[in-house]
Amino acid sequence: xxxxxxxxxxxxxxxxxxxxxxxxxxxxxxxxxxxxxxxxxxxxxxxxxxxxxxxxxxxxxxxxxxxxxxxxxxxxxxxxxxxxxxxxxxxxxxxxxxxxxxxxxxxxxxxxxxxxxxxxxxxxxxxxxxxxxxxxxxxxxxxxxxxxxxxxxxxxxxxxxxxxxxxxxxxxxxxxxxxxxxxxxxxxxxxxxxxxxxxxxxxxxxxxxxxxxxxxxxxxxxxxxxxxxxxxxxxxxxxxx
DNA sequence: GCGACAG
DNA sequence: ATCTTGTCGC
Numbered sequence: 001x002x003x004x005x006x007x008x009x010x011x012x013x014x015x016x017x018x019x020x021x022x023x024x025x026x027x028x029x030x031x032x033x034x035x036x037x038x039x040x041x042x043x044x045x046x047x048x049x050x051x052x053x054x055x056x057x058x059x060x061x062x063x064x065x066x067x068x069x070x071x072x073x074x075x076x077x078x079x080x081x082x083x084x085x086x087x088x089x090x091x092x093x094x095x096x097x098x099x100x101x102x103x104x105x106x107x108x109x110x111x112x113x114x115x116x117x118x119x120x121x122x123x124x125x126x127x128x129x130x131x132x133x134x135x136x137x138x139x140x141x142x143x144x145x146x147x148x149x150x151x152x153x154x155x156x157x158x159x160x161x162x163x164x165x166x167x168x169x170x171x172x173x174x175x176x177x178x179x180x181x182x183x184x185x186x187x188x189x190x191x192x193x194x195x196x197x198x199x200x201x202x203x204x205x206x207x208x209x210x211x212x213x214x215x216x217x218x219x220x221x222x223x224x225x226x227x228x229x230x231x232x233x234x235x236x237x238x239x240x241x
Numbered sequence: 242g243c244g245a246c247a248g
Numbered sequence: 249a250t251c252t253t254g255t256c257g258c
Binding site: 046047048049084085086087089092093114115116119120121125126127140142143144145146147186 | 245246247248
């Protein structure tokens with residue numbers, strides 16, 4: 001039940017070498033089995049970069065499940081700390097995302113992250129990393145591949161069809177058609193959930209668009225320039241972190 | 242050595 | 249990530 005740990009697992013600003021070494025130790029702690037309870041709230045997270053290319057704006061949207069109605073939406077901005085390096089995305093995006101997360105009143109039962117879960121060279125993409133940090137079930141929902149390959153000609157064109165994403169004989173995720181005749185999404189376990197269950201929730205949260213609702217709403221919010229955080233004065237403080 | 246490479 | 253117009257198809 002430890003969320004946003006009092007004693008952080010580690011530092012986020014590291015050299016590439018230190019970050020890679022850290023990933024190797026953290027990867028062994030990822031749980032790829034179902035450890036989730038009843039799902040009533042699903043959160044989606046994403047990040048965007050300012051026009052001036054200087055600040056990161058993370059967005060988190062909380063939706064009711066299975067209705068997919070927006071319950072909460074928050075954004076958080078801070079300066080970019082690290083450059084984008086393939087395989088080290090979490091060190092660039094996790095800090096701002098966690099900042100947005102602290103604004104949530106209600107704890108999510110499941111989180112969908114824009115990026116890979118364990119479908120990563122060292123099996124710990126940002127989706128898995130965030131799940132481990134927050135100790136909440138997460139699913140990686142990426143728009144393109146980082147690691148692995150799949151049989152494109154065996155993937156049906158109808159929404160709901162999928163084929164395994166394989167890397168060196170290991171199934172690391174699934175290539176899922178979330179919308180008929182549209183490029184598939186690359187789904188992988190983040191933490192505290194199985195691949196089968198991940199696919200099930202992604203499809204249950206897809207409403208006629210390529211991106212599942214949680215991630216789609218977070219993506220929109222992160223790019224929305226006319227967004228103002230409502231006054232927090234009368235709002236109740238978070239009860240879970 | 243060369244290509245690939247989440248966002 | 250972001251840069252960018254029109255255009256093909258349901």
